[in-house]
Amino acid sequence: MINVAICGATGYTGLELVRILLNHPKVAIKALTAKLDKPAKISEVFPELYGRLDMVCEELVVNQVLKKKIDVVFLALPHNVSMEYAPRFLDKGKVVIDLSADFRLRDARIYEKYYGQKHIYKNYLKQSVYGLPELYKNRIKGARLIANPGCYPTGSVLAVAPLLAKNLVGKDKIIIDAKSGVTGAGRRAALYLHFGEVAENMKAYKVGVHQHIPEIEQELNGIAKKSVNLLFTPHLVPLKRGILTTAYVGLKKGTDVPKLIRLYKSFYKQSAFVKVYDDGSLPQVQDVVNSNYCAIGIALSPDKRHAIIVSAIDNLQKGASGQAVQNMNIVYGLKETTGLV
């Protein structure tokens, strides 16, 4: 069995990890931590876990977690917090799967600009592997520190990657417009997330300055092997979970939808969790909620010069905890789909 600790178990991604890992045949949950005033059973925090996991969730103290003989630590912690803990587990030989942004951006100066704090463990950036299995499965196999991708970047990069990899993208800006449900912002209370603010409402936010812009650029540049021109705008929509992403990509030359569908199916043929829809079908959030799938649909502008790619993911699954477990499966040589739906 793989013994795991979940740090940040009282958050949305932490709870999702618990839900997934309770059904994972090769995993035993050994430790849960949060920032609680006093230890509490996780089933008291989340009554849905009564009788399934009554383990006490404790304050995060590295030595106490290490006593539980863990193999893997999932850090479902806010950015800047993960950074403090990841090195201490890594230095003790543990596999760290960090759901925060702290080890995703290779350039610490960009991290500092977008996340507003100094990166105090730059030396660990070199060993971190960006945990998007559809692109980096081989690197993930040998990784000890996995920087689990952000939710918007997952939906965005998977939508555009095949076009960039095949060098079909022209000089126009790549425009990505994405809409997320409210769990994407975490469980901590905030005025803008109150029911009265979110229900029957929709809004763009952090336009031009969202912290996922450099992450998406980093990955798209890497696939294209040059700088891409990106415009990314996120929106908050009145859903609990799910992200719908629409990417508008100018092409070097006109094409047709069946050709693009063939290209995408071929690009993702080894990717257990990417579904490319057939001609005419576009994914909806409800197609993927509560699953680790990314569903992709393909359309063209009337002049056939712009591909319009729509992707749907569940932000807590493929956008976070499902992907984290997928990465753990790869590290341990398990079938990638083990414990995931």
Ligand SMILES: NC(=O)c1ccc[n+]([C@@H]2O[C@H](COP(=O)([O-])OP(=O)(O)OC[C@H]3O[C@@H](n4cnc5c(N)ncnc54)[C@H](OP(=O)(O)O)[C@@H]3O)[C@@H](O)[C@H]2O)c1
């Ligand atoms: N939500 C998503 O869809 C999503 C998707 C991809 C990536 N992520 C990333 O995943 C991470 C977790 O996200 P989330 O949405 O699960 O956040 P969340 O709901 O706010 O949960 C954060 C967790 O971290 C704990 N925590 C907060 N500050 C801490 C500290 N100083 N020391 C120890 N524990 C602390 C919290 O404990 P208390 O409950 O006791 O405060 C809680 O368990 C974030 O970095 C986020 O950006 C989230």
